[in-house]
Amino acid sequence: MTQPDTAASGLTIQRLVKQYGETYALKDVSLEIPAGSFTTLLGPSGSGKTTLLMSIAGFTRPETGRILAGGRDITGLPPEKREFGMVFQGYALFPHLTVAGNVGFALKLRRRSRSEIATRVAAALDLVQLSHLADRYPRQLSGGQQQRVALARALVFEPGVLLLDEPLSALDKSLRADLQWELKALHARLGVTFVYVTHDQEEALSMSDQIAIIRAGEVVQSGAPAELYDRPKTHFIADFLGRSNYVEGTVARRDGRPVIEAAGQLVPVPECAAVPAAGRPAILAIRPEKITVRPDDGQGPGLPGRLSAWSYLGATISCRVATDLGEFHVHLPTWQAAFEPQPGQALRLDWPPEAGRIVRDDR
Known part of the structure; x- marks a missing residue:
């Protein structure tokens, strides 16, 4: 796959607020996500990290605040106009489509030519080392293979930003550790901005360039993993x-x-x-x-x-x-x-x- 045209797109989150009734899911959240970085949103269950990711993706609309991508305000854009790749926790593969069909689905929606779809799908499957399984269906794959298909589907249209919502949480410990290495290596090869959600501290420390720790809808500290581990600011961190x-x-x-x-x-x-x-x-x-x-x-x-x-x-x-x-x-x-x-x-x-x-x- 070629380097995405939007690979230099960093994200700027400015004073985001999201409420559900009287409860604040996001409370005046501001965060810089450098272009090409692997940034992890880390926090306990209910902290607001997934709400922040879904706001970046466009599936959740904040009450106030702005989201900028490459300096462009995208706060009001629907998800399909943001051109971000997305990997969900449950993979969300179509059971009636083959591996190749799943990966090429986003390109069909974009009305790409048959030849372009075939070329890009082949490149994406090669990237995640699944070319030999192109004709299989999701039910014929292991959990790790399904995760790779979801990754290929998110990367096939060459987005500048890839959003990942706890994509490894359903896997066993040893497979999760192997795929952490693979994801990190994939990020290094592509130069795409990764925004990754997890509640697993070891996962965040081992994979990230930057971690934003979220508690009760607020970013309480962000920085490089070693900085947060060796120089925590608060008792909670x-x-x-x-x-x-x-x-x-x-x-x-x-x-x-x-x-x-x-x-x-x-x-x-x-x-x-x-x-x-x-x-x-x-x-x-x-x-x-x-x-x-x-x-x-x-x-x-x-x-x-x-x-x-x-x-x-x-x-x-x-x-x-x-x-x-x-x-x-x-x-x-x-x-x-x-x-x-x-x-x-x-x-x-x-x-x-x-x-x-x-x-x-x-x-």
């Missing part, structure tokens, strides 16, 4: 995107450095603009994999605790450690574990100040 441990207390300064006083402990925090003034409350978030654990010999720095539970996960050991600051979750690489877990074992936890992140309380 730190907890939703992965798992975090929390230290809650009062900010103080010791030896010129900021610390949090909590339960008789002084916990170092990173020097950054987010640290509140001395005497103010603060929450420090620490990722489980950034904490080191060793048997407690009563010597050296660190937070003392006792092992309350653990799980062997193959590559890692997941531990729960009871401390005066509450229960901590710790993930250890199995091959580097410095101890063999025993019930009630005395341990000491430690982490560098840079491992923590001050987050805003939005619970």
